[in-house]
Amino acid sequence: MVLTLGIYYITPWIRWDRGPALPDQAVLVDIAGRRFFFFMIEIWPHEFYFVAGLLIMAGLGLFLFTSAMGRVWCGYACPQTVWTDLFILVERWIEGDRNARIRLQRSRWTGEKIRKRALKWTVWLGIGLATGGAWIFYFTDAPGLLRDLFALEAHPVAWVTMLILTLTTFVFGGFMREQICIYACPWPRIQAAMMDEETITIAYRDWRGEPRGKAGAEGTGDCIDCKACVNVCPMGIDIRDGQQLACITCGLCIDACDDIMGKIGKPRGLIDYLALTDETREREGKAPIPAWRHVLRPRTLLYTALWAGVGIALVVALFLRSDIDVSVTPVRNPTYVTLSDGTIRNTYDIRLRNMEGEPRRFTFSVGEPGYGLAIEGADLPEVEVPANETAHIRLYLSAAAGSALARATRSDLTLWIEGAATTAGPAGGSRVSKDTVFNGKGG
């Protein structure tokens, strides 16, 4: 809980220096600027495949962990579990242990009950507000937005988002709790396909615990039917009934039962992390298979290989990506014009994005000889694009009257765009090329 909540609440406040023209927030979904910043990485809209790749990795990672260790995501990292645990912690501080809470729930509305309930709901609402507040900080400069919120000058979208997340956190974490996991979340249904009998999950050693009965009674197993495991279960299930869809593998029943076993002088592990094949082996008196052999099996190795493959591809793509984004579109209506001196001229619409945090000069040239190159409104074949902006440029290529290029119907050519060096970019600048065509008179 500390780790996941810490990451969520602290991340928007981490600063990252990218120069004066770019935001200094380490993790920022900049919707207005149409970019995603993640520490030293900057993802532009045309690089959305990075986000898609990360989502695929997240999915494969979930498959991997579920097939190896059951629903560890649900039990340890799912926001619904983490926030529900936090709400239960607050409930315990204010209303007492489980028995005290049941007594309070069943009692009449006295001054004491009103005071405790009001305090609990107020703290829950505060947590909900902090949750919604932290979320919106991911989408704009966090310190600036915090100032705007206190000055009541924040954008209405920020207020509405905060309100929705405050209420959903309050209701989901405070009142609906396990109902969300059992009835609203599709993951319990899907995870069954990821697990098999080798998956390490939570299980009850019924060969050891049954028949259950009072401690020390003749002919009974280790389970004294104290129901401590049932009482701590956030899903309200009894793991002694066997594997169940609702179990989120949180392990609270293990801790509760181990405490009881310690008190009655029995070995721990009546409820334990266990593969179902091991349960069968133990019942037959055989030793369980080492945990690493349950984890390292063809299914998990396949998921690991796929996960690593996507990850390596993303890292390679990250290092190979160009810092110049350009598109070249020949104007087709008309495909060419004949000037008064017989020169054949083609027009191209260029969209050139400066992906650096400072103004940058770009120079155009053609790879093949015989072309004249001009840019509308410029004396030289150069343009300067402001930091983080996209320039729309009209570029002209011409071939002298009677030349082979002018007489050909169509000639392939390569347009080169060279970006000057910047303080953040590669030393000596960088260049990219685009293949396009030149249309002549033909015949």
Ligand code: SF4
């Ligand atoms: S906590 Fe252990 S001893 Fe108590 S009911 Fe559950 S399994 Fe049995």
Ligand code: SF4
């Ligand atoms: S049965 Fe145990 S592991 Fe499963 S949800 Fe309940 S307490 Fe958590």
